Amino acid sequence: xxxxxxxxxxxxxxxxxxxxxxxxxxxxxxxxxxxxxxxxxxxxxxxxxxxxxxxxxxxxxxxxxxxxxxxxxxxxxxxxxxxxxxxxxxxxxxxxxxxxxxxxxxxxxxxxxxxxxxxxxxxxxxxxxxxxxxxxxxxxxxxxxxxxxxxxxxx
Numbered sequence: 001x002x003x004x005x006x007x008x009x010x011x012x013x014x015x016x017x018x019x020x021x022x023x024x025x026x027x028x029x030x031x032x033x034x035x036x037x038x039x040x041x042x043x044x045x046x047x048x049x050x051x052x053x054x055x056x057x058x059x060x061x062x063x064x065x066x067x068x069x070x071x072x073x074x075x076x077x078x079x080x081x082x083x084x085x086x087x088x089x090x091x092x093x094x095x096x097x098x099x100x101x102x103x104x105x106x107x108x109x110x111x112x113x114x115x116x117x118x119x120x121x122x123x124x125x126x127x128x129x130x131x132x133x134x135x136x137x138x139x140x141x142x143x144x145x146x147x148x149x150x151x152x153x154x155x
Contacts, residue, residue, distance in 0.1 A: 044102055045115065051077055051087045058085055062102075066116045066130055068094050070109040080116070080132060104149050107139045114153050120146075 045063035060079065069076040070091040077085045095103070095111055105111050106128055119129035125140040138146050 044098070049097070051085055052089060053085060053087060060085070062098070062113075063115070065113050066132065066134065067113060067136060068103075068111040078134075082132075101153070104146065104153075106142060106146055107137055110136050112136060114149070117150070120150060 046061075048059045048061050049065075051058040051060055060077065064079050064081065066078045066080055068091055069078065071086075073088070073090055075087045075089055075091050075094060077087055079085070091105075091109065091111055095105060098111075102114055103111050104114055107125075112128060112130070116130045116132075117128055118131050120138075121127040121129060121135075125143050126138040126146070128136045128138055128146075130136070
């Protein structure tokens with residue numbers, strides 16, 4: 001048995017017209033879109049990003065980035081090989097440049113690569129544990145949003 005929903009859409013003549021939506025097909029479409037978004041999120045991991053440093057540019061494969069840590073107008077880029085690169089860009093610039101389906105702002109000073117997250121520990125804001133064991137604090141205000149992101153990202 002299919003579930004139906006009724007929504008209203010504004011038309012060009014400023015009247016509201018009813019639209020019947022088949023929820024079974026609609027949810028299937030949402031799931032399909034989610035899978036496509038997840039696939040495109042993984043595609044970005046194969047690219048490199050240029051990181052402006054004090055001695056030039058470092059080209060780093062995105063999949064090797066664990067997280068970004070803001071430090072004023074600079075950002076530390078933490079890599080999975082243990083290296084830490086100081087970059088003369090703000091966290092906001094990285095957030096705008098990278099795919100929001102793959103990277104998530106968990107705190108005003110931290111942007112994390114979701115593919116590197118291994119665990120979330122409950123708490124006031126909570127902690128995100130990365131594959132290498134690093135624990136990062138989650139902002140209390142972002143806690144619910146982060147849990148929603150995790151539920152959508154991870155199967």
